Amino acid sequence: MALRLTILYVGPRCPQDLASAEPHLFIITCVNTPDEIKFLKQRPDIVLMDPFVHDANVDPEKFRSWFESSRDHNFKFSPAIFVIVPEETKKGVRLSVMASGADQVVDWPLDTREIDVKAKGVIDKLHLEQTLFSKTASLEKTFGYLDRFKRELKTVKDELLEDKSNLNTALKQIHQMSQERRRLKQILLEIKTQMAADMEGFGHILYALIRQRVELNRGHGERVGKIACFIATKMGLSQKQLEDLAKAAMLHEIGLLFLSKEYSCEKMPGLGGADQDPDISSSVYDEAMMVQFPVKGAELLSHCRGFEKAAAIIRCLNENVDGTGYPDGLKRRHIPLASRILAAADELETLRENNGAFGIQDLLSGLEPIIGRRLDPQVAGWLEKYAVLHLGGDTLNVRGVGVEQLKPGMILSATLFTRTGTKLLPAGQTLTQQAIDKIIQYHRAYPVDETVYIKV
16 A cells, blocks of 8 residues: 655745645645744655756755755654756766765656655655664663662662671670670679578578577477478479478577577477467566567568568468467468468477477377367368378378278378368278268368378
8 A cells, every 4th residue: 555645845846736646645745945844843754855946056065954954843753855856967966965965866857656666765764763763762761770770789789788787796796795694694693602602501590599599409490391391392382482481491480589588498388379378487578579479580581682481481470270360360361371381380390399208199189179270271181191101100000092992990090181171080080981971072072182091
């Protein structure tokens, strides 16, 4: 299909016959000079110049002037320049016109076929220029992106180098801090070790004072601590709680150091609890001190670092589970468990020390009246088991059996409690079938101790 070309004719004669002859091929606009091309709104495909219309010997400089004027426009792509020459124009002149900047030379009179054929090459050239322009613009845009990426990459690289430097500095600081932390930890460990040694030494000093001044039986605090730790272990106290309880047992009589010098050791009662009523002749101060000595001792120890929890245990030593004790009249579970354990251990050891001729059965009988009044029944159950297992129970030929192994005729060697502290049967009770049924009935709702101690 033939192209329909837009032609701008520059010259004094407008070839209207060309337009009228082939209207489907050409759209012709005529101007007198090439300067007028800058006023056009639409780019022509071909600028058809006719410089030889009056003069066959045109100066080549005039060609160049015309060509420059024809390219002074606002179009992105310059239109092709065709120069009309007379048919008899010599080859040299034709070459001179082409050398001056013309794209094609056509003969006068004009031949539409010649223009059409030569225009195809021009159009192809235009398409190539347009493609080249598009590719060049795209390439320039790509290079612009590439330059921007290079700049950004350089910025990121500089930031990474700075971050790397900061990281290296931070790692060095962390390494130094780690070394300092290890050093401080070592110092802290040494301080803790020294403090523990100092506390232990301080505890030994206090205990030595207690033994020298108030203990009627040397080693009382150590034996109380052994009993208390046995019960506490069975009742699930932690290792730290056991340590605090052992300290409290060793130092539970420290408040007795506040007694007056006239109040001799021989005048001291059994120190078996707040409910005892010692019949002694002493000052009102000393009588009050015998009741309140755990509070005074706890107040003294509370100012010693590392003995605060032991002091809290000792303070409630003379509290009774029925609420008749000192200093606050606390009842049952309101009394700290460690204090209840310490009170039970102190009662057993004091009873044993004050009654050297007592056998194991006498000890158990001596504990019976104060269980539920001064002593927590649940703690007392483990206290009796300790007495059976460690204080001559072998002479009673005691053995432990399970609830399902109980038979009529068996004799309990220790009081039987439920795990909630309810007393079921006293020590020395001979089991009947009715008693065994009672034990089994309670065991279903409120489990009793796993082991029941009986006489063989």
